[in-house]
Amino acid sequence: MTQPATTDPTPDPTPDPTTGPTDGAPPQAAATARLSERLQYGGDYNPEQWDPAVWEEDVTLMQQAGVTLATVGVFSWARLEPRPKEYDLAWLDDVLDRLHRGGVRVLLATATASPPAWLAREHPSSLPVTADGVTLHPGSRQQYSPSSSAYREHALRLVETLAERYGDHPALAAWHVNNEYGCHVPRSYDAESVAAFRAWLAERYGTVERLNEAWGTAFWSQRYDSFDEVDAPRAMPTFANPTQVLDFDRFSSDALLALHRTEVDVLRRVTPAVPVTTNFMGFFKAADYWAWAPHVDVVTDDAYPDPADPEAYVRLAASRDLMRSLRDGQPWLLMESATSAVNWRAANAPKPAGLHRAQSLQAVGRGADGILHFQWRQSAAGAEKFHSGMVPHVGPDSRVFREVCALGRELAELSAEVAGTRVPSRVALLLDWDSWRAVEQEAVPARTDYVEHLLAWYRPFLRRGVTVDLRPPGADLSGYDLVVAPLLQVASTEELEGLDAYVRGGGHLVVGYGSAVLDRDLHVRLGGYLGPLQGTLGVRVEEQAPLVGAPGAAAPVTRLAGAPGDAVDGGLSGTATTWQEVLQVQDAQVLATFADGHAAGGAALTRRTHGAGAAWYVATLPDEALLDALVDRWTGEAGVEPLLTAPTAGVEAVRRGEVLVVVNHTPQAVRVPLAGGARTVAGHDALVLRG
The missing domain is CATH 3.40.50.880 (Class I glutamine amidotransferase (GATase) domain)
Structure with a gap:
């Protein structure tokens, strides 16, 4: 198995973008390793939603909760650039300075995930289009086509502005590029996307004859005489050509990845020593994460299991294993999770006491070097105001915030034994x-x-x-x-x-x-x-x-x-x-x-x-x-030895380094048959066993 990455023991130096390691490693390698020096803890911080009077309390509460890492600016483009080429960055200066003074490092977002309304007004061609020809308009988020030249021009200008402004800021730990690529618009059928699809096909096949062969266009008289005749697989009378559909799926993943890489290129040029990441979404069909993983320095994931589903832990465990596997066992970060209920299901059950801790330790056992949340403070307005936060609507005097603080303390205590270690698998x-x-x-x-x-x-x-x-x-x-x-x-x-x-x-x-x-x-x-x-x-x-x-x-x-x-x-x-x-x-x-x-x-x-x-x-x-x-x-x-001596539903055990993590996802206490002797684990609880 691959050995754990080495970590730089130097305490919190500011990355120097003009120099890099001398051992042949990329310039950002040392800063990437620093993310695994301890188990990170925190979440999305959206101060633009709040009066500045709240910001000082935020930092104080973050210190109380043991927060080490905050994602800032994910949905702040309209605040950062209220009008084209007019930037308002003073508030972000203030926020990053406050976090730095409070000992909290920052995953700074490029803010490109949600364009401002002025972009759609001035460049309506930037908007995505569905297979049925419906244009998706502003008022939500992610209203852009990844192939839009206008969107890219404005997005990259914003990225360069942020990189030049904050590349040397002592709080900056890594760049968070865009957000949840393809979550709401996995494919766009606008004119620029179709043109990009044709170019992608020409690059893939070389000749239209080879495309005809690959797509089997002799069936149903689908033969093409040039790439210009090829369209995206829009709404059709009956079954579309299967290989055309698959190629458009491949292209759409590649188009999103190409967009991601354009931002990364800017960040590498301006801030070469700063790592980059973007948040994956577990098992997400629209983006082939095997192709994406080489283009982030650390894999991060968003995961929101349904507390009402007793089998949710299975997909959750498998998605953790996927995140660990994407970069050959390298530790990863849980970028987003919920302390309790989410807001998008027909009925949104809260997490019972202990379940969030158990699921967080499951992630750590399966290779996570950090547990982060969406979001720090539960919103008072907007489409996600009923999505739980680390600080809930009722405030810090609450079960949720007490559990948040307890988890922060536990992760800090566990850091020395676990952070940076690998998870063996045969x-x-x-x-x-x-x-x-x-x-x-x-x-x-x-x-x-x-x-x-x-x-x-x-x-x-x-x-x-x-x-x-x-x-x-x-x-x-x-x-x-x-x-x-x-x-x-x-x-x-x-x-x-x-x-x-x-x-x-x-x-x-x-x-x-x-x-x-x-x-x-x-x-x-x-x-x-x-x-x-x-x-x-x-x-x-x-x-x-x-x-x-x-x-x-x-x-x-x-x-x-x-x-x-x-x-x-x-x-x-x-x-x-x-x-x-x-x-x-x-x-x-x-x-x-x-x-x-x-x-x-x-x-x-x-x-x-x-x-x-x-x-x-x-x-x-x-x-x-x-x-x-x-x-x-x-x-x-x-010759593979299991950690549990008998199949046990609702229970898992995983070894990471010298630590064995045993998680009981059921509400009842379970006697767990471990190879070293049975142990009782309470409902919605986890044991961390040493040795």
């Missing part, structure tokens, strides 16, 4: 954005929620305290003993050959149904799907058969029968859901068969020894009990 789960987009398109065998499917495979590892990294296809997997590839529908030949090499080299590979069906152009792999993995797995797929029930009926299931000769626990029998495949077994051991349904009598679970390793194929989605049995078998074969 299991990888493959996550692929193209597969995600493809399986959720129209005109497919069955609509699938890709992330929920991934989480079904993730849960049994979580229930055992087996830490999982998420990896993209094509990544180096040599450090993992077990690799799981569920629903890897889209993959290149080279990526599949890489999985084969992993197994031959001694790895243990599990491939789920629906995998390696399409290449990266979404063309079907003929002759039994799977491509090069046919030889790895020893099977071909003859038919796909989603389990489809009558309207209104319970979701159908299928029974699996353990195959004769499989001596482990009498065979792998049980119940499976969602899917069946008719397999042609060529050279593999059959460990379970379908007892009913379209594929009755056929193989459902197979295993094949291949080189020094082993490869499994799972032609369905096993239910929880059967997946538990399978994960026990896979981890046992791979």
